[in-house]
Amino acid sequence: MTTMTPESRIKDFEKRQIVVSVLVLLIFFGLALIFNTLYIQSVAEDNTKLLSRFVKVGDFRETSLILQEARLSKFISIRYKSTVPGRSFILPPSAELEGKKTFWKVFSSDEYSTTISNELSDGPPDTIIYEYSRFRFVSYAFFIWLILNLVSIPQTRFMRKRLVEQFHRDLELQKKVAKSELAHQVRHNLRTPLAALMRIPGRLPSSVAKDKDLLQVTINQIKDLVAKLDDTKTEELSDQTKTDIYGTLIQARRELELFVPKEIDLHFEIDDMILSTLVTHIPVEMRSILGNLVTNSIEAMNNAGRINIRCRDLGAEIEIIVADTGCGIAKEIQPNIFDKDFSFGKKNGTGVGLWHAKEFVSAWDGSIEVKSTVGLGSTLTIRLPVNDRTKWYLPRLKFNSDSKIYVLDDQESGRALWQLKFDDTELLKQTKFMSHGKELLPIKHEIDSEPDNCTLLFDYDLGGGDTGLKWLQDMPDAAIRCLVTGHFDNDDVRASCIQYGVYLIPKSQIAEIPIVVR
Numbered sequence: 405m406t407t408m409t410p411e412s413r414i415k416d417f418e419k420r421q422i423v424v425s426v427l428v429l430l431i432f433f434g435l436a437l438i439f440n441t442l443y444i445q446s447v448a449e450d451n452t453k454l455l456s457r458f459v460k461v462g463d464f465r466e467t468s469l470i471l472q473e474a475r476l477s478k479f480i481s482i483r484y485k486s487t488v489p490g491r492s493f494i495l496p497p498s499a500e501l502e503g504k505k506t507f508w509k510v511f512s513s514d515e516y517s518t519t520i521s522n523e524l525s526d527g528p529p530d531t532i533i534y535e536y537s538r539f540r541f542v543s544y545a546f547f548i549w550l551i552l553n554l555v556s557i558p559q560t561r562f563m564r565k566r567l568v569e570q571f572h573r574d575l576e577l578q579k580k581v582a583k584s585e586l587a588h589q590v591r592h593n594l595r596t597p598l599a600a601l602m603r604i605p606g607r608l609p610s611s612v613a614k615d616k617d618l619l620q621v622t623i624n625q626i627k628d629l630v631a632k633l634d635d636t637k638t639e640e641l642s643d644q645t646k647t648d649i650y651g652t653l654i655q656a657r658r659e660l661e662l663f664v665p666k667e668i669d670l671h672f673e674i675d676d677m678i679l680s681t682l683v684t685h686i687p688v689e690m691r692s693i694l695g696n697l698v699t700n701s702i703e704a705m706n707n708a709g710r711i712n713i714r715c716r717d718l719g720a721e722i723e724i725i726v727a728d729t730g731c732g733i734a735k736e737i738q739p740n741i742f743d744k745d746f747s748f749g750k751k752n753g754t755g756v757g758l759w760h761a762k763e764f765v766s767a768w769d770g771s772i773e774v775k776s777t778v779g780l781g782s783t784l785t786i787r788l789p790v791n792d793r794t795k796w797y798l799p800r801l802k803f804n805s806d807s808k809i810y811v812l813d814d815q816e817s818g819r820a821l822w823q824l825k826f827d828d829t830e831l832l833k834q835t836k837f838m839s840h841g842k843e844l845l846p847i848k849h850e851i852d853s854e855p856d857n858c859t860l861l862f863d864y865d866l867g868g869g870d871t872g873l874k875w876l877q878d879m880p881d882a883a884i885r886c887l888v889t890g891h892f893d894n895d896d897v898r899a900s901c902i903q904y905g906v907y908l909i910p911k912s913q914i915a916e917i918p919i920v921v922r
Contacts, residue, residue, distance in 0.1 A: 414568075421560065429549045436545035437538060445516055447478055448534045452518040459520050459530065464491060471495055471532070479536050480513055486530040514538050566662065573692060577760060649722065649788070650679040650893075652687040653715050656694045660713075663695065668702060669710040676910040677717040679893060680797035681790045684768050693761040697726045697784055700758075704730025704782065721770075721790055727783040733776035741774060761786075796898060798886060798907035800918040806857065809835040812844065812872055813863040813888070821914045822861060831921070841866055841875050848878075855880035861909070864889030864897065873897070876906050888914065 451474050458466045467484075475482045475495045482495045514536060519529040605619055657672040664670045694713070701711050709729040716723045733741065742762040765772045769789050776782035793799075803809070809831060811822045819837045826832040838844065851858045860883055862872030876885045885906045891897050892910040901908045909917060 418560075421556075425549075425553060428552070429546070432545035432549050433542055436541040440536075440538065440541045441514070444478065444534065444536045444540075447474070448516050448518055448532075452520060452532060455532070456520050468493065468495075479534050481535045483533040483535075484530065485533065487528055488530075491530070512538055570695075573688075577692065581760070647682065647685065647687065648679065648794075649681060649683040649685055649690070650674065652685065652690050653678065653724075655687070656691045657713075659691060660695065660698055664698060664702065664711070665707050667708050668705065670698075670713075671711070672713040674715040675717045676892060676912050677797075677916075678715055678722055679898075679910075680794045680908075681717060681722055682792040682794065683722060683788050684791055685788060686764065689764050693764065693786075694724070694726070696758075696761065701726065701728035701730055701782070704728060704732075709781075717790075718787075719790070721787050724786040724788075725783060726786075727781065729781040732778040732780055733774065733782055734778055735776075738774055738776060742772070794898070794902070796901040796906065796908040798909060798917070800920050801859065801884075802920045802922065803831060803834075803859065804857065804922055805830070807831075807834055808850065808854070808858045809861065810838065810844075810847075810851070810858065811835060811861045812838045812841065812866070812875065814839050814866045815863070818863055818888070818911065821911070825914055825919070829919075829921070831919070841870050841872075844875060851883060852880060855882035859884040859886070861886050861888050863887075864891050873900055873904070873906065877904050881905060 451470065455467050455470060458464070458470070471482050471484065472495055484491070484493050484495075486492050515533055516536065517531055517533045519531050521529045608619070653674050657674070660670065660672065698711060698713075701709075705711075705728060711729075712725070712727045714723075714725045714727075716725075742758050744759040762772055765786055765788070770787055772784065772786045774782060774784050809826075811819055813819045813822075816839075819839070822835070823832065823837070826835055836847070851860070858880075860876060860879055862876055862885075864872050864887055866872055872889070873887055876887060879885055885904075886909050887897070887901055887906050888909045888911055889897065890911045892908055898908060900906070
């Protein structure tokens with residue numbers, strides 16, 4: 405965990421933003437100069453080609469008019485040089501009266517010359533010198549840069565808010581740690597004198613019964629206070645619930661994608677079936693643990709490398725793996741990294757982050773371990789037990805030798821997934837594939853007559869507003885009714901499946917779901 409204040413974090417972020425903004429401005433200026441030069445050269449060449457026709461026929465009056473029009477729209481001045489007496493001129497005429505050019509004019513302007521062969525004269529070709537402003541398009545570049553900076557202001561405010569929120573979360577964690585330590589110390593200091601006090605009432609004579617009762621009441625009050633101190637950790641964890649950890653991981657992924665620098669290649673994968681698990685955890689603490697692990701990885705890689713986060717459903721437990729390509733941890737100190745106040749490789753490390761992770765993961769009946777190789781990177785693995793599953797979860801598909809299977813999917817690829825699943829088994833012969841809900845109407849009586857022997861695997865989106873869920877509602881409850889969809893993470897879809905007693909199978913899990921043939 406970092407001890408930087410919000411002000412220092414914000415200042416660091418703003419410094420980086422200013423540097424990037426200045427670099428972008430310089431790039432825009434450079435592109436404006438290059439584009440202006442290419443554009444002017446193109447215009448000059450086009451003018452020269454047009455003028456060559458008039459020069460060939462000796463129409464120098466038209467030549468002067470064309471150059472005058474070009475000069476007014478795009479050039480500072482145009483000089484026409486010819487060896488023929490009386491043919492040379494400059495536009496505008498006032499340019500002939502100018503003296504020595506100033507430094508700024510030399511810096512801000514440039515010239516481009518072209519030649520025109522004069523077939524009416526045996527002398528050298530005529531020359532046209534176009535003088536133009538280098539910075540013609542710089543104002544446009546500055547305007548675009550200004551707009552980009554104005555657009556980035558809301559993002560800056562958002563990042564500033566996130567930095568402050570993260571600081572307060574870190575501060576709150578440190579307060580909890582300090583509170584726990586204080587409670588531990590107070591418990592330790594009170595228990596010894598309390599044990600001595602508890603022996604006194606039994607030694608007092610009956611003549612001081614009132615004082616004896618008062619002393620006993622006082623001892624009981626002290627015991628209650630110590631008991632509350634013993635329950636401090638339990639109270640802190642009282643908001644933990646058997647909850648959908650999938651939502652916690654999704655939110656953590658969103659937060660990390662905003663937090664991790666662009667130079668870091670972050671991959672965060674979550675198995676779809678984790679959505680069905682109910683895992684004891686505190687969402688805010690789980691996100692804090694993942695954030696701290698990723699922060700450690702970033703610092704170990706000096707802001708350049710790769711972080712892979714993989715969340716897998718292993719059946720009895722879920723596994724969260726955080727792997728990086730950082731500098732690694734020496735083998736001799738790996739056993740100590742979860743110890744409180746132990747820190748390494750950080751200038752201002754507190755030694756609380758990994759200890760905090762270990763404390764909470766253990767409180768959730770889970771485990772955390774590390775594997776690391778110096779120079780290659782580190783891998784931290786968190787395992788948490790699955791306490792229960794949602795009602796729509798189907799652990800396996802069970803079939804008999806005479807089971808009837810009905811697959812309804814409007815897409816050929818969806819039907820092909822089940823064909824591959826049942827390939828090389830007798831189940832393929834027992835399966836009827838349909839592409840439209842209307843194909844169910846002629847065979848519904850078959851399902852109604854033997855619902856216990858029927859398994860229905862219907863896609864959710866059948867096109868034209870039709871859904872497999874609607875057809876499953878009309879099927880007998882005794883049939884194994886399964887909604888197979890990529891919309892498994894839609895809250896309304898899951899709620900409907902629970903309401904109508906329909907199982908839910910993510911399409912991505914078709915190949916993974918076990919099959920049992922009895």
